[in-house]
Amino acid sequence: MLKFLKKLFGEPPSSSGNTHLRKAGLRHNEEHFQQLVAGVRDYAIFLLDAQGNVRTWNAGAERIKGYRPEEIIGQHFSRFYTGDSASSGWPNHELSVAAATGRFEDEGWRVRKDGRKFWANVVITALRDADGELTGYLKITRDLTDRRQGEEKLRLSEERFRLLVEGVTDYAIFMLDPEVRIVTWNAGAQRLKGYAADEIVGQHFSRFYPAEAVARGWPAEELRRAASEGRVEDEGWRVRKDGTKFWANVVITALRDENGALLGFAKLTRDLTERRRAEESARRLLQEEAARKAAQELAQQIEQQREQLHVTLASIGDAVIVADAAGTITFLNPVAAKLTGWELEEAAGQPLAQVFRIINEKSRVTAENPVSRVFREGTVVGLANHTALLSRGGREIPIEDTAAPIRGADGIIAGAVLVFRDVTEARRAIDARLRLAAIVESSDDAIIGASLDGRVTSWNRGAERLYGYTAGEIVAKPLSLLAVPGRADELPAIMQRIKSGEYIDHYETERVRKDGSRIEVSLTISPIKDSYGEIVGASKIARDITARKEEERRKDEFLALLSHELRNPLAPLRNGLQIMRLAGEDREAAEQSRAIMERQLQHLVRLVDDLLDVSRISRGKLQLRKERISLAAVVGHALEVCGQTTKDQDRRLTVKLPDEPIYLDADKTRLAQALCNLLNNAVKYSDRGAAISLSVERDGNQAVIRVKDAGIGIPAAMLPRVFDMFTQVDRSLEKSQGGLGVGLSIVKRLVEMHGGAVEAHSAGHGMGSEFVIRLPVVPAAQDRRAEAGGQQGRGAARRRILVVDDNIDAAGTLEMMLKFMGNEVRTAHDGLEGLEAAAAFAPEAILMDIGMPELNGYEACRRMRQEPWGKNIVIVALTGWGQDEDKRRSREAGFNGHLVKPVEPAAIEKLLASLEPERV
Ligand code: ADP
Numbered sequence: 001m002l003k004f005l006k007k008l009f010g011e012p013p014s015s016s017g018n019t020h021l022r023k024a025g026l027r028h029n030e031e032h033f034q035q036l037v038a039g040v041r042d043y044a045i046f047l048l049d050a051q052g053n054v055r056t057w058n059a060g061a062e063r064i065k066g067y068r069p070e071e072i073i074g075q076h077f078s079r080f081y082t083g084d085s086a087s088s089g090w091p092n093h094e095l096s097v098a099a100a101t102g103r104f105e106d107e108g109w110r111v112r113k114d115g116r117k118f119w120a121n122v123v124i125t126a127l128r129d130a131d132g133e134l135t136g137y138l139k140i141t142r143d144l145t146d147r148r149q150g151e152e153k154l155r156l157s158e159e160r161f162r163l164l165v166e167g168v169t170d171y172a173i174f175m176l177d178p179e180v181r182i183v184t185w186n187a188g189a190q191r192l193k194g195y196a197a198d199e200i201v202g203q204h205f206s207r208f209y210p211a212e213a214v215a216r217g218w219p220a221e222e223l224r225r226a227a228s229e230g231r232v233e234d235e236g237w238r239v240r241k242d243g244t245k246f247w248a249n250v251v252i253t254a255l256r257d258e259n260g261a262l263l264g265f266a267k268l269t270r271d272l273t274e275r276r277r278a279e280e281s282a283r284r285l286l287q288e289e290a291a292r293k294a295a296q297e298l299a300q301q302i303e304q305q306r307e308q309l310h311v312t313l314a315s316i317g318d319a320v321i322v323a324d325a326a327g328t329i330t331f332l333n334p335v336a337a338k339l340t341g342w343e344l345e346e347a348a349g350q351p352l353a354q355v356f357r358i359i360n361e362k363s364r365v366t367a368e369n370p371v372s373r374v375f376r377e378g379t380v381v382g383l384a385n386h387t388a389l390l391s392r393g394g395r396e397i398p399i400e401d402t403a404a405p406i407r408g409a410d411g412i413i414a415g416a417v418l419v420f421r422d423v424t425e426a427r428r429a430i431d432a433r434l435r436l437a438a439i440v441e442s443s444d445d446a447i448i449g450a451s452l453d454g455r456v457t458s459w460n461r462g463a464e465r466l467y468g469y470t471a472g473e474i475v476a477k478p479l480s481l482l483a484v485p486g487r488a489d490e491l492p493a494i495m496q497r498i499k500s501g502e503y504i505d506h507y508e509t510e511r512v513r514k515d516g517s518r519i520e521v522s523l524t525i526s527p528i529k530d531s532y533g534e535i536v537g538a539s540k541i542a543r544d545i546t547a548r549k550e551e552e553r554r555k556d557e558f559l560a561l562l563s564h565e566l567r568n569p570l571a572p573l574r575n576g577l578q579i580m581r582l583a584g585e586d587r588e589a590a591e592q593s594r595a596i597m598e599r600q601l602q603h604l605v606r607l608v609d610d611l612l613d614v615s616r617i618s619r620g621k622l623q624l625r626k627e628r629i630s631l632a633a634v635v636g637h638a639l640e641v642c643g644q645t646t647k648d649q650d651r652r653l654t655v656k657l658p659d660e661p662i663y664l665d666a667d668k669t670r671l672a673q674a675l676c677n678l679l680n681n682a683v684k685y686s687d688r689g690a691a692i693s694l695s696v697e698r699d700g701n702q703a704v705i706r707v708k709d710a711g712i713g714i715p716a717a718m719l720p721r722v723f724d725m726f727t728q729v730d731r732s733l734e735k736s737q738g739g740l741g742v743g744l745s746i747v748k749r750l751v752e753m754h755g756g757a758v759e760a761h762s763a764g765h766g767m768g769s770e771f772v773i774r775l776p777v778v779p780a781a782q783d784r785r786a787e788a789g790g791q792q793g794r795g796a797a798r799r800r801i802l803v804v805d806d807n808i809d810a811a812g813t814l815e816m817m818l819k820f821m822g823n824e825v826r827t828a829h830d831g832l833e834g835l836e837a838a839a840a841f842a843p844e845a846i847l848m849d850i851g852m853p854e855l856n857g858y859e860a861c862r863r864m865r866q867e868p869w870g871k872n873i874v875i876v877a878l879t880g881w882g883q884d885e886d887k888r889r890s891r892e893a894g895f896n897g898h899l900v901k902p903v904e905p906a907a908i909e910k911l912l913a914s915l916e917p918e919r920v
Contacts, residue, residue, distance in 0.1 A: 169188045208239055319338075467482060633905060652812075726742065
């Protein structure tokens with residue numbers, strides 16, 4: 001202000017100089033001054049004369065003090081002072097100080113015109129003239145009321161604040177300078193942090209932070225944030241002088257001057273340790289309270305649950321044992337008590353293994369307790385199959401069980417619960433069901449389940465075999481798939497009966513297979529009932545009776561055939577008897593009918609024999625009487641036996657035998673019977689006169705016998721079946737050849753009983769047939785022994801023999817047989833021819849029929865004996881007549897022997913053997 005005034009007025013004039021001028025200058029200056037200050041409104045600027053009267057008055061004075069210039073000019077300035085100070089002479093004191101020192105400055109209360117006080121800054125400057133004479137004073141008054149009030153307020157508040165800050169003990173309040181050294185330190189800081197002000201002022205503030213916070217630069221970070229954001233608040237651990245920590249709430253405020261330059265920081269720290277502790281304990285209390293409540297509720301719930309559980313476990317059908325973590329039993333329900341034999345009271349506290357003793361049913365080894373596994377693995381475990389519980393009483397009970405861990409709230413296994421059940425019944429049921437299923441599955445019969453609406457629900461393998469459908473193809477499909485077209489209503493009718501609870505036994509009907517073929521089945525159908533007794537479906541057992549039906553048909557046919565075949569020979573027999581009765585002395589007629597009857601009887605005998613054989617074969621009662629024998633002998637015997645047939649008809653049979661003999665271990669009669677059956681068939685099934693051949697050859701260690709004809713042949717389809725019993729290619733009676741359809745089956749059986757096999761071959765209808773028998777032969781080494789043993793055979797004795805018989809077949813077969821025995825043979829077919837042949841051939845023996853055309857046997861024999869070459873020949877009669885009379889007559893005629901037809905080869909062998917000595 002003064003500077004301003006000096007500038008305004010220039011330097012005060014020096015005391016030296018022209019007074020006038022100075023006076024004039026002063027006046028001039030005063031005027032100038034007045035002009036200048038007149039408009040100043042912020043300052044009261046006025047001049048006082050040397051006595052203190054107001055001489056000038058500017059706008060500011062008027063504004064501040066309230067007087068208009070005319071009111072105040074000439075008045076003493078003391079009126080601006082309060083009564084007290086005015087009366088104490090303060091105004092004059094001011095003037096005298098100013099006069100003495102040149103200047104007086106004061107602040108104090110002044111009074112306005114209206115009596116209101118205002119706080120004024122007063123500067124009084126003494127004004128002197130050039131001679132140094134006091135001319136007056138310049139007074140400049142500033143109204144500082146506002147400032148004063150502000151300052152006062154500030155002072156008061158600062159004081160209060162300081163006192164407050166200082167006296168505050170709950171908060172550490174201190175200042176930091178821009179270098180963050182501590183500048184101030186209050187009582188709270190001392191109390192909180194333990195440092196006295198003189199210990200800490202000037203120190204870096206970071207020492208209050210834990211080393212860890214310092215290490216991560218947290219103090220600096222807090223300051224950075226405070227500086228950038230003006231304020232930062234934080235809670236964290238701080239360190240006291242003694243090293244203990246406390247939980248602090250810290251507010252740091254950046255302090256800046258009006259230009260924004262950082263002056264430092266104010267830091268306010270509160271110790272929240274207690275609060276925190278209190279909070280924590282309050283929280284804990286709350287938590288504890290809540291936990292306690294929860295625990296109570298839980299306890300109640302648990303108690304309730306325990307009760308429920310107890311009741312549940314006690315009434316549950318399964319056995320339950322509960323064990324604690326040590327494997328000690330804490331609970332056992334009544335079922336468990338019953339199975340183990342331990343009551344709860346006894347079992348509680350026992351180790352589980354003591355009460356729950358288990359073994360592997362198969363290995364009998366003690367099985368691992370599932371609870372041990374639960375403890376080890378911490379999961380639910382099931383027992384391996386085939387585990388049995390050993391009860392206290394030693395009973396062994398198959399069981400099935402599971403064990404599960406019981407976990408505490410902390411997840412730690414606190415025990416285990418073991419649940420098991422007696423599976424004896426269940427297993428029995430399963431076994432029964434499995435057995436049943438296996439039976440159903442393995443059954444040859446078709447076993448089918450069906451729903452009431454006629455759909456297939458189950459289908460066994462037998463059904464698949466029978467009908468051709470697999471289970472997959474037919475299950476869920478309607479059963480009507482199997483119905484014969486046109487008989488579709490049969491199934492619904494059956495189902496209707498089933499629904500009404502009926503049981504249908506052996507209902508025979510026809511069904512269609514998958515491939516469209518038909519089969520005859522016998523059905524047994526029963527209702528399936530569920531456990532409530534309600535009929536829910538049907539079970540059908542179907543049996544294929546096609547074969548049985550076929551069998552029945554064949555049996556019926558066979559019986560018809562049998563009665564026909566048996567009756568057939570009866571007519572000629574009855575006729576024959578009639579003729580013989582009527583014939584009287586007519587020997588010829590009697591002989592004829594006798595021959596017929598003999599044949600028919602033989603036929604009947606054969607039929608009966610065949611039937612007996614078939615029955616023996618089918619009962620396994622047929623016995624062989626085996627001996628070492630040459631196949632030639634067998635063939636010879638066969639030829640002899642069936643010679644009758646071949647003789648009856650005009651056949652040409654060729655027999656081919658191997659050069660080397662073949663030996664067999666065989667029943668000569670039975671094997672010959674087999675050959676004979678084949679020969680008979682060859683005759684029966686081919687035309688008169690058609691060639692038939694029998695050949696024998698050796699193929700390795702097999703003898704191969706072929707019987708071949710040029711007859712009607714056998715259709716290929718029948719070839720595999722001709723050996724079946726009662727099988728005939730053509731069953732019509734009109735075409736019957738007098739057989740029962742059992743001959744070939746007897747052949748097959750007999751050959752097989754000899755370790756051989758028989759096959760039929762035919763190129764088809766009208767192409768003839770060939771039957772081939774293969775038989776094992778006796779090895780060569782054994783042949784010789786057989787020969788050495790004196791068995792008859794080729795080369796045993798070679799003789800020249802003449803056969804005379806008018807029956808070509810009979811002569812032929814005998815010739816074959818004799819040749820086969822190793823002899824040289826000639827044949828003749830009547831008496832005259834016999835005479836000629838005997839003369840030419842000179843045989844050692846003659847086998848001669850009696851009844852012959854031209855020259856009968858008696859006559860021929862008589863004539864031979866009359867010839868020179870005929871005296872020593874052995875002549876044997878072969879005849880159907882075996883009466884003593886007949887024998888006497890042949891002896892008279894010159895015969896050496898008399899053999900009755902059919903002649904057994906053995907008889908011929910015996911006869912020939914008897915010739916031996918004569919030859920030697
Ligand atoms: P059967 O008493 O009918 O002759 P077999 O068992 O001996 O009975 O023969 C069975 C069927 O085999 C005969 O009915 C016939 O149809 C056929 N058969 C057997 N042998 C011959 C053959 N040599 N030629 C043609 N068919 C034959």
